[in-house]
Structures are given as C-alpha cells and as structure tokens.
Amino acid sequence: MLITILAAGGAAAGSEANPYGLGAALREGGLISQSVFTILVLMSVVSFYILFSKLFEQQKVINQAKRVRQGFWQSRDLREGSSKLDKNSAYKQLVDDGLAAQEQHKNLTDPVEAHDWLHGSLARSEAAINSKLGGGLAFLATVGATAPFIGLFGTVIGIYRALIKIGSSGQASIDAVAGPVGEALIMTALGLVVAVPAVLAYNWLQRRNKSIAEDLSAFSNDVLGFLASNGAVRPTVATAAKAPVKPAAATTTAGQAGGVQTRG
Template sequence: MLTNIFAAGAPAGAPNFGFWEALQQGGAIAWTVLAILVIMSVGSFYILFTKLFEQQKIINQAKRVRATFWQSNSLREGAAKLDKNSAYRQIVDDGLAAQEQHAKLTDPVEAHDWLHGSLARSEAAINSKLGAGLAFLATVGATSPFVGLFGTVVGIYRALVKIGAAGQAAIGDVAGPVGEALIMTAIGLVVAVPAVLAYNWLQRRNKSIAEDLSAFSNDVLGFLASNGAVRPTLASKSTVAAKPAATAAKPVTGTTTAGQTGGVPTRP
C-alpha cells in the first residue's frame, strides 16, 4: 500500500519507476536496509502487544488483591487466593521467606531493614521484567530514521553516478531515481513513529503498575513488622456514605472567628 501511495502521483506516460525498481537499482544495500527496517517494525509491534498483555495481567491481579487479599486472616491465607505466578504473590512469598530468614541470621540486623530490603528486591525484579524489551523500542525510534536515510543516500549516490556516466540528462532522468531513493527515509519514519509512541505509552503504564506494587509492598511490610496488627483499611461504600450523614447530624452553634479558615466556634 505504501508503494502505491508513492507511485500515485506519476503521470501515465512517465517512465516505469517504482519502489521495487528502486530496490533493484539499489542492489544489495537497498535490500539490506529494507530488511533491517522490516525487522525493526515487526519487533516493535511484537514487543508492544506482548508487553500490553503482561501489563494487563498484572493490572487484573491488582484488582483481585484489592477485592479479596486483605480480607484474609494471614498473609499465607491471602497468598493462597492469588495465582501461582502472580506478581503480588511473589512479593508476599518473598516477604514471608525474608521473615523466616531473619530468625536464622547470626548478625544483629533489624527486622524492618531486612524485610524492607527483601521486598525492594522483589519489586525491582518485577519492574525489571516489565521493562524488558522497551530498550529495543527506544533504539528503533532513535535509529530507524537514520537507517532509512542511509538507504536514501546510497540510492541518490547510485542515481547520480548513472546520470554522470550518461552525460547530460533531462530533469525526468534525475527526478525519478532521486525521488525513489527518498522512499527509504519515509519508511524509516514510518517505523520510528509507532516505536516512540509505544515506548512512551508502555513506560507510563509501567510507572502506574510500579506505584501499585510499591504501595502493596509497603502494606505487606507493615503487616509483617506488626505481626498482623497493621493492615490497610478497605473502605466500603456504606461507610463512605455514612460519613456525610454523621457530619450533617452535628450542628455547630455560635459564630466562628473572622479571618480564620475553619475558625474556632465561639459561644455567643
């Protein structure tokens, strides 16, 4: 389709110039550049879709954690409700393993520091796995325009050499080969733009997932450090709806001190 767009403006009586003719004139270099750009494009879309699948899987796991995990009596009971390969279960398992390991340490290390370091390593491992492949997208976005430009330069060079060998040439003899050589630059841009957009989008989603993992890891740390006394409070809809009613039931008599935000009520 792209080649048809480039060839759409050619008049009916023009010489037979086209994308495939340009590749054949460019020789092995033009075909190599095209192959590299195709590999970059296919690799970019493959990473985009696989990373979206991985991210959505962890987002769904976070919803399950908020719904059922903290209603359990213990971390082991809550972990049993999660998928075996869940990222959140990995954090819980690593935290429980660190708690058992701390009892075996001979050096005096505070339990909080040991648990915090273990949970931080678990978080970093998950985030590193999520970020795998994004460097390829960044590389494609940064280099594919220059790869296409290299193909263009080679194509123009070959066209000018042929024109110089032929002696005097009309504008039609020059415009065709040079214009076809510029197609490689356009292909490089077509490959680069989706890669850059995919990289920025995936990075933003990874940042949101990392924030959720960090919050969950902090909750697990508080649970372990307090022997289960500290756990996140899950506000229900009935509780949230009852708060405004309770506030409205307490009338404030008297006047407030002028000039104070939320001033102290005074008796008349």
C-alpha cells in the first residue's frame, strides 16, 4: 500500500514535466523493484533508530562517569561509594560485581590467588557492559555493506525490464533507451543514500564506545587495586584546599614594650 501511494504521488507530481522518476521506476519495475525499495526504506529507518538509541545509551554512561569522578572515591569504602551511584549505573555494576567476587573468593575450596579471581570477575563484568553498548552496531555494518548491492540489484532488474520493453516495441533510439535506463539507476542511488549514513553512524558509535570502554577499564583497575589492598590503594582525588594557617603572633619583651631600662 505504501509503495502504491508513493508511486502514484510521484507519477502525479511529475507526469507532465518528466515521465520518469521514482514513481515510474516502482511502477515499471514491478514487484521486485517495489520489494527492493521497501527493504531499503526499512534499513534506513532501523539504522536511524539504532543511531539515536545508542547515542542516548552512551550519553547515560558518560554522565555516570562524570558522577563517579566527582565523588565516588571520596567515600570511605566501595559499598558507600556504590550507594551513591544510580541503580542501573554501569559503574555500580562493576563495583557490585567486584564486591561479590571478593565474598565468593572466601568460599573457594581450591587455592586461587585473590588478585586473579577479582581480575577475572571484573573483566567479565566489563565485557558484559561493552557487549551491551555494542548491540545493534553489527546491523549498521551490515546495512553499510549490503545496501548498495541491494540497490544495484534493483537497478539491474529495472534495466532488464526496460530493455525487454524497448526490444518488444522495436524502438532503439537514444530517447527510448536513455529514459528507462536512467530511471532504473534510481535504485542504486537509493542504496547509496541508505548505506552512507549507516557507515558514518557505525564509525561514530564505535569511536564513542572505545572511549567509554577505556574509562570503564581504568575504573575497573582502580576497583581491583582497592580490593586487592583492602582499601590502602585508591586513585588520587581532588581535595578541598585547606585554609592557610595564620602565623603565630610574635611575643613582645618587656624591654620592647616599655623601652630599655637604665641603671640609676
């Protein structure tokens, strides 16, 4: 239904000035061209949905990192710091998983170094967060790689139908060939229009994910150092500048106060 409406609208808008266009290409291309157009439209819609949803998700993690830098390491211990973070914070997940791993290590029957156990647990938690942030990016990569070829397929079908129609009519003049063939190239252009934004979005989101992953890795190492040292090792945080100590007032001697006494 959508394809029919678009084709009818395009044909009505340009029927007098130009007999060729998107509407005519969909109408003349038949079911295959209409299917290709529908697939490209769906690819574009889903790509933009993934782009905006991932930007929103990434911005949440970036804001969480700002709150961690502001006051997390000023807490007495990790449990107090964890209580200051949002319930669904990625950084809270790292802290809670580290604390849980520390408790689990006490119940192990086989001797395992605490550092190795904590490092493995934090690495799994960090990988789970990064995997969630990377969800949907594979679709963007797929769209960027396949959309031009899907559009090209529509173009090939359009050219094939145009040549068959020209051959059956017996007219091989340049005006009879150029119009239908040029009309079929619209599908290739649509494929590129869908693919280019998907590739740009994929690269942009990947770069932002890499920056977030580096920050999560640094925070994970800080948590590991804190747990492995029982709180003795923690990152340096900005502390409020202490008020300068006023110098002690100089005491005056009796001679300075009343002058030098002379013997009578």
